[in-house]
């Protein structure tokens with residue numbers, strides 16, 4: 637299979653300040669899906685809740701490693717990204733979070749003079765020397781617009797915005813768009829290369845008229861943003877069997893199984909690869 641944007645790592649931030657819209661779940665499954673397509677993937681858990689890290693069900697030795705080598709250590713002690721990276725299996729690695737990230741965010745916000753780099757550029761700078769080792773770097777952001785999310789967006793080439801098809805979630809989407817606009821066009825702009833790859837509808841229930849209606853309204857305004865063709869169904873749509881087979885952690889990393897939950901993310905991974913495929917250059 638042809639690789640998208642050769643020799644270039646694609647850094648994708650999975651962000652929405654609205655809580656519970658499946659940012660972490662999407663980061664974990666999309667990462668696993670891309671790794672299964674033979675892409676080299678680095679996951680970054682940039683949320684003090686540490687849900688992405690916990691969901692990998694690390695063994696004792698791995699837990700010991702991430703106690704010292706994690707994202708907070710990378711921000712605060714100047715360790716480079718490689719030193720803090722834990723290999724989960726072929727093609728899939730993680731820079732884990734720790735609860736200390738709460739304090740990291742406070743430091744980034746209130747005492748930037750104690751840091752060697754500009755506070756919003758630290759993640760970008762630390763990833764620079766290692767990013768060419770990966771086809772994809774996926775950053776799981778916390779449900780806020782603070783410094784950790786800002787660092788993710790400044791480091792990223794792309795943002796994927798998971799959202800539920802509910803009116804309240806769509807107001808969160810608007811705020812996310814405003815933040816992206818500020819990052820690209822602000823004075824000074826933090827990251828002129830940041831692009832919205834798409835809005836991802838998650839926990840979608842096609843048996844709910846209101847969700848179907850909101851989906852079609854969202855798809856009706858393509859000049860503002862693209863909505864991925866792939867929709868992540870609510871697990872209840874798979875029936876009881878689907879819910880029971882929900883997987884995280886070790887089972888997510890097990891190559892012998894494809895769960896109901898992983899399937900839509902494999903479709904999403906292929907859609908993303910298509911979006912990133914280099915366009916043929918037309919000769920004049």
Ligand SMILES: Nc1ncnc2c1ncn2[C@@H]1O[C@H](COP(=O)(O)OP(=O)(O)OP(=O)(O)O)[C@@H](O)[C@H]1O
Pocket residue numbers: 654655656657658659660661662683685687777778779838839840868869870871872
């Ligand atoms: N497709 C799905 N169907 C049903 N439940 C789901 C689905 N995807 C995720 N969930 C559940 O929704 C909850 C929130 O998911 P998740 O933690 O991924 O969201 P989040 O946006 O990362 O939350 P936060 O904003 O707190 O970081 C979890 O209990 C998760 O198991």
Ligand SMILES: [Mg+2]
Pocket residue numbers: 659660661683687776777778
């Ligand atoms: Mg989360």
